[in-house]
Amino acid sequence: MFPIRDHNPSEHPAHVRNALIILNLVMFLLTAPWLGGMSGLWDRLALYPAAVSQGFWMWGLITHMFLHAGIMHIAGNMLFLWVFGDNLEDQMGPVGFLVFYLACGLAAAGGQVLADPQSAVPMVGASGAIAGVMGGYLLLFPRARVDVIAIIIIFFKRFTIPAWVLLLAWFGLQLVSGALLQQEDGVAYIAHAAGFIAGVLLTLPVFLRRGGPAFWGATRGRPPHQAASYAPSRIPEVRR
Numbered sequence: 001m002f003p004i005r006d007h008n009p010s011e012h013p014a015h016v017r018n019a020l021i022i023l024n025l026v027m028f029l030l031t032a033p034w035l036g037g038m039s040g041l042w043d044r045l046a047l048y049p050a051a052v053s054q055g056f057w058m059w060g061l062i063t064h065m066f067l068h069a070g071i072m073h074i075a076g077n078m079l080f081l082w083v084f085g086d087n088l089e090d091q092m093g094p095v096g097f098l099v100f101y102l103a104c105g106l107a108a109a110g111g112q113v114l115a116d117p118q119s120a121v122p123m124v125g126a127s128g129a130i131a132g133v134m135g136g137y138l139l140l141f142p143r144a145r146v147d148v149i150a151i152i153i154i155f156f157k158r159f160t161i162p163a164w165v166l167l168l169a170w171f172g173l174q175l176v177s178g179a180l181l182q183q184e185d186g187v188a189y190i191a192h193a194a195g196f197i198a199g200v201l202l203t204l205p206v207f208l209r210r211g212g213p214a215f216w217g218a219t220r221g222r223p224p225h226q227a228a229s230y231a232p233s234r235i236p237e238v239r240r
Contacts (some may be wrong), residue, residue, distance in 0.1 A: 002076070002085045003166060004158070007228045008146040010044035015096045016084035021078050024126055024216065027066045030073050042067055047109055060123075067104040067124035076125045083146070085130075091140060092205050104132020104198045111194025123188050128195035131174075135199025136166040139207050141178045143221030164221075171196050173184035 030036035035190070045066035051057035068074035089097040110129020110189065137144075142164035149158050174192040 002079065003146050003148050004079075004101055006083055006087070006148075006163065007229045008087050008141055008222075009226075010086035010090045014089045016098050016101075017081060017085035017089050020085070020098075020126075021081060023076060024066055024068065024074060028068050031067060032161070033203050042124070043122070046124050048113075048122055049113040049116055049119040052109075061106055061109045062102065064122075064124050065102070065110065065126045065129050068126070069124055073125060077135075078131050081126065081130050081133060085131050087131055087141060087144075088136050088203075090189070090209075091213050100136065100199075100202055101133065103128050103202055104135075105129030105193045107198030108188075108191040108195030109131070112188050112191040115190040123191065127188070131171075131192045131195035132199030133200065134170065135196040136169050136203035136206075138164060139200050139203045140210075140215075141222065142216075144165075145185040145222075163222075 002069065002158045006045050029034075031038050031042040035041060045060065045063035045067055048057050049058035052060060068077065085097075085101075092100055105126070105128050108131060109123070112123055112128075144163045145182065146163050146166050147158060147160050148166060171193065174189045174196070177187070211218070215224075
């Protein structure tokens, strides 16, 4: 199950979100073996927990956020950033959102280093930073409506759910997968969970400035403006 859009249109252009997506795509094109093939750059900019825990290769704490390991990796990350990032940028402003995004990515990287400080496996991806965006969105707009697509055997099914259902389900999956798999499948689940928690905590000042629980009371946990409405026929169900 993954989101395709929310019913929470932003009130201002999301320039930083768009720039982050473009930068990630450019870096992917430069470093993908079958495209740019700059594997040396990928290796040099990845995050190595064992090196960072010894005080080396510290730039990887930032640069790893702009590298990805494959098409599905970057496609999933950019989809979540596209759906949820504009509303956070709306609330935080461009500079605030950029600082927030990078801070969530740092928190995610720090969580992974603390969880496995001796790991020599390179860590890449914007997942931790985007998990922070999801955590911030959960705090501000828990009942915003989100259109998702679920793949059920050979069917695609589109339906609309509250944001809190999708985001908490995703967070729970990271916790369970991290406990059971412990990155055996190459996914940094601890980094995802750490980024998500950081996103909630770093969004608290914005939430409190908006009135805290009173903000939820005024908006019922939904967008503080008119929600978007989409005709069901625009996204037909597909059978394959």
